[in-house]
Structure formats: structure tokens, C-alpha cells
Amino acid sequence: MTAVHVHGLIHHDLKPQNVLLGDHGEPWVTDFGLSSSHLSGSLSKTATSRGTLAYKAPELFRSRKHGGAHVSPALDVYAFGVLAFEALTRVEAWAELESPVIRGGWGVGFSFSPMAGT
Helix, strand or coil, X not given: CHHHHHCCEECCCCCXXXXXXXXXXXXXXXXXXXXXXXXXXXXXXXXXHCCCHHHCCHHHHCCHHHCCCXXXXXXXXXXXXXXXXXXXXXXXXXXXXXXXXXXXXXCCCXXXXXXXXX
């Protein structure tokens, strides 16, 4: 990802399905269809909707007025952290968030245990 960031790009959808392993186990990041330039410094409203929910950085969910998202490599770094967590623990991060968020709110009938299933 460093090579991508050096060229001013943000992937926006780093997740296990977009990392393939080569013949010798080396990772290859794929699917740059949602990528954008971090040289602009800010995200449009449509840009904040890019990517997969479980791998999105928390700042993408705040309005700009409240310290919301700015385009930076940190967005991909957060996604890599989630990806690494899943690879090391074999636990799907934020699995319990899918339904409550889609139903319209955080914390409604929701309890989270990051080590569930270990």
C-alpha cells in the first residue's frame, strides 16, 4: 500500500477479498475501482460512501463540522488494521454492526465483543 500512497492514491476498499496471494504467498492488492487521489485533501459526499462498511475508518462517519474525513492514507491504514485483526484472530471484525447500522442506528439492541468466537 505504501507504493500506492506514494503515487497519491487511496484504495478505499482494502479487505480480504481484494488481497490475493501469489505463488509464493506474497500479497497482491487488487480492485482499485473505488480508488481516488488523496492530493485533493477532502472527500465528497459520494466518496465517503465508497468501500465496505466493516473496513471504513471511523472518521468517515462524522460530519466535516465534527472533525470528519479528509482523504489521506490513514483511511487505508485503518482498513489494513481491520484486515490484520481478522487474519490474526480468525474473527470477523464488526460482524455485529451490519444489521444495526443498516436498520438505522448505532447502539440499538447492540452489544459488541471484539473477541467473540475465540
